[in-house]
Amino acid sequence: MHTTLDFIALHTTDLDAARRYYTGVLGFETTPGPPNAAVFIQAGGAALAIREPLPHERTKHFGAGVSVWFGVPDADAYHARIAAAGAQVIQPPQDGPFGRMFSVRTPDGHALTFHQTPA
Template identity: 65%
Template sequence: MNTYLDFVALHTRDLDAARSYFTGVLGFAVAQDRPDAVVFTTEGGAAFAVRRPLPGVDTAQPFGVGVSIWLGVPDASAYHGQLTAVGASIVQPLQDGPFGRMFAVATPDGHVLTFHQH
């Protein structure tokens, strides 16, 4: 059986703050705004969201550990400049990587998102 990536959701302790960060700082557009999750518009591939933790998830444990998330952007240098100007937490500087120009940011919940030029 072949599988494909369909949906990625990052857990957050504060959905309102996560919505503000992803829209106001990272510039994501909201596709759906629900009481338990915010789904963002994507150009293709998997859907992407932030959501309140599922029942049974231990919220005392740190979020954002053990996962690498890479998101494609048309111009990594321009997006890096845009995020730097609004104070995003850049945790890996703009550089050439295995998939072209790339950099990484940390979200308020500790998730590291790598943006690479595609």
Template identity: 55%
Template sequence: MQTRLDFASVQVRDLQASRAFYTQVIGFEAHGQDRPGAVVFQDQDGAIFAIREPLATTDLGGAFGVGVSLWFAVQDVDATHARIVASGGTVLSPPQPGPFGRMFAVRDPDGYQLTFHQG
């Protein structure tokens, strides 16, 4: 059986604040129309990522972002880093060599670690 990751989403405390972070600080563009309680982003290669309000059946006990790291491939790590810093992003680690090429990490409003890497 062959599988591939088709879709990823993370739950956020404040959908509008997170949407502003992902569009204004990170530079993502929302894909299509927003879904109820969610914002979907899609890159030029077809990867789909979403942020969403917690599901009614989910009890996170306030623990968002714990143990989650999302990796995004970019063409130019240094330019991406400079843009995110200029937009007020919280950088966890500056550009440096990493397991998949040059990389850096930032934290989103809910504590999720976003790693941008250039292979």
């Protein structure tokens, strides 16, 4: 069976702070969603949201063992912009298996990798 990745939700302990980080630091844009989540506009691929976890999903280890990758047209320019805005860079820009790339860690501990894709 073939599947298509459709939706990714990252848990957060502070939805308002996470929303400010994703919009103010990373430059993501929101779209309407449920009250316990911030859903982001996508250009293609799977949709991304940050949301408050349900009681049975609560853990102290958000993001452990997970890395989410995003394609951007210019990895170095995007890195400069979000680093200046306060992103915690955990892997500086470098050439990787999928082209130019770098990684940041969100305030909730999620690793996000941005790699350069063709425009």
